[in-house]
Amino acid sequence: MANKIRIGIAGYGNLGRGVEAAVTRSADMDLVGIFTRRPPADIKPASGVSVHALDTIERFRDEIDVLILCGGSKSDLPEQGPALAAQFSTVDSFDTHNKIPEYFAAVDQAAAAGGNIAIISVGWDPGLFSLNRLYGEAVLPEGQTYTFWGKGISQGHSDAIRRVPGVKAGVQYTIPTEAAIERVRGGELPELTTREKHRRECYVVLEEGADAAAVEQAIVSMPDYFADYDTTVNFISEDELRRDHAGMPHGGFVIRSGKTSAEHSQVIEYALRLDSNPGFTASVLVAYARAAYRLRQQGETGAKTVFDIAPGLLSPKSAAELRKELL
Amino acid sequence: MANKIRIGIAGYGNLGRGVEAAVTRSADMDLVGIFTRRPPADIKPASGVSVHALDTIERFRDEIDVLILCGGSKSDLPEQGPALAAQFSTVDSFDTHNKIPEYFAAVDQAAAAGGNIAIISVGWDPGLFSLNRLYGEAVLPEGQTYTFWGKGISQGHSDAIRRVPGVKAGVQYTIPTEAAIERVRGGELPELTTREKHRRECYVVLEEGADAAAVEQAIVSMPDYFADYDTTVNFISEDELRRDHAGMPHGGFVIRSGKTSAEHSQVIEYALRLDSNPGFTASVLVAYARAAYRLRQQGETGAKTVFDIAPGLLSPKSAAELRKELL
DSSP: OOOOEEEEEEEEEEEHHHHHHHHHHHHHHHHHHHSSOOOOGGOOOOOOOEEEEEEGGGTTTTTTEEEEEOOOTTTTHHHHHHHTTTTEEEOOOOOOGHHHHHHHHHOOOOOOHHTTTOSSSSBBTBHHHHHHHHHHHHOSEEEEEEEEEEEEEHHHHHHHHHHHHTEEEEEEEEEEOOOHHHHHTTTTOOOHHHHHEHHHHHHHEEEETHHHHHHHHHHTOOOOTTTTTTTEEOOOOOOHHHHHHHBBBBEEEEEEEEETTTEEEEEEEEEEEEBBHHHHHHHHHHHHHHHHHHHHHOOOOEOOGGGGGGGGGGGGHHHHHHHHHOO | OOOOEEEEEEEHHHHHHHHHHHHTTTEEEEEEEESSSOGGGGGOOOOOOOOGGGGGGGGGGGSEEEEOOOSTTTTHOOOOOOOOTTTTEEEOOOGGGHHHHHHHHHHHHHHHHHOOEOOSOOOOOTTTHHHHHHHHHHHHHHHEEEEEOEEEEEEEHHHHHTTTTTTTEEEEEEEHHHHHHHHHHTOOOOOOHHHHHHHEEEEEETTTOOOOOOOOHHHHHTTTTTSSEEEEEOOOOOOHHHSSSSOEEEEEEEEEEEETTTEEEEEEEEEEEEEEHHHHHHHHHHHHHHHHHHHHHOOOOEOOOOOSSSSGGSSSHHHHHHHHTTO
């Protein structure tokens, strides 16, 4: 085997821990270090790898082939993405869909100037779901693409619940509507309203003395977040929240339904059922780190997305092995 | 828009007709002609495009950007693939899995020598299913990949039935076993026998005076084709065969089930439900013809597979449009 790919991790939350686990299990990769804005001594990584202050990362430019960015899309990545792509080849999971064009432009400029590759918006949505939207549309140009999310926890909606006066803690599950999925699977190309596609299920711990009815009303009528959905609110204890809702399952479906002639419907369905959203996203990031390394070896620079990456670059196997074993 | 991509079709069976329909509906493509070994005057294409003898195709070298090969894998493509890739950039659906390495080598040599691109083994299996086997394994390296086919007609098994003495006509459906799929979806990583994964359903028209019991026994005990499966044989009339079994539906599932930590199972499922197998395969070929054209424009030559093709090359949209609309 050629030299191992030397990986750095920037940010050590759930996603960073998932990346650590995935890199540790990849025979063609070495984990160089974890970089954090917290005091490095506070972090005891599962792998035992060394931890450093993020603002000292410049010293590691010759020791890291690909830096995997594990910060959040809201405030971390818009700043870190371009700054770190100027110094390292990077992979990130930037997932604010409507800001992707401007994020791409900023990272592209920094990566190109630094002579690096930066693969942005990697994960499952954006990421594997995006790929399936693209493959579906390219293969069945006359048709319709449907994306359903869940069952899974939506961070944004859970945050919205917690801001309601009287709420001590809570989580929100996005649940795709089985009836809507069945209609799409049947090839009928339905027009689906927001309310028909997903419902929302909330598990809420009340502050002492809070008015349950008022809290429920505040949640179900909240514009943008809940008003357009069928929303159920369940009140539970703090113990129940910890015991039953600590996991981070997620998943969903991308379905492309189209016609290749007047009489022939064709349906493509891609589905994910994930016990751990960050664990899965981390695994996707690590596969694309392999591609980033190889593209850089081939002399490419600048920002890329999953659309630009030939699938074979993701596998540790050679092109000949892939043709023989997987084609 | 840039110049339209000029497409030729070599071979005009079910697949060739599907390609004709798909090209006609692609705004960025022009259909130049159909090339056949039959007398050209015998063919009246739906699109009205001109038909030529295949052995005159050399004269069209300056008029065709990508030639889509619609011959069979058994005897047509092993010969036509290399011969035509020497003269044209090509896309084909070579699907004899265990002969792919030698076919790739022969086509690669011819295409490279001719300064052409040749994308081989395009369709859904090999093709989109192969892609999902690769993406699944790359993202979840610790796990297992399961491919199920059907419900659909297997040409090879239908041919085998027809060779049984006493059989006048017949078709065979491969049917994936729901119970096996459910076990895989549940994340339990089962070891499945051949018999557990698929069953086989035959619809047979007997020759006059044939012994039904003997025919049934000959079918269900046939080694390689049926002996390892639960096979049911239904005797029907020629009219019923024509009325109920003239379609070419197919489909199947690629499921990757793996773990990203001791406690987290992750399941990726890709499913196709196709009213028309050749219509869908043709649509995939046409999308990859777009990629072949673009790669050739970029100066690339030689044989490629779906593993080598960046997804964005399949879409008529620009990279910026794809990032904005589909990522």
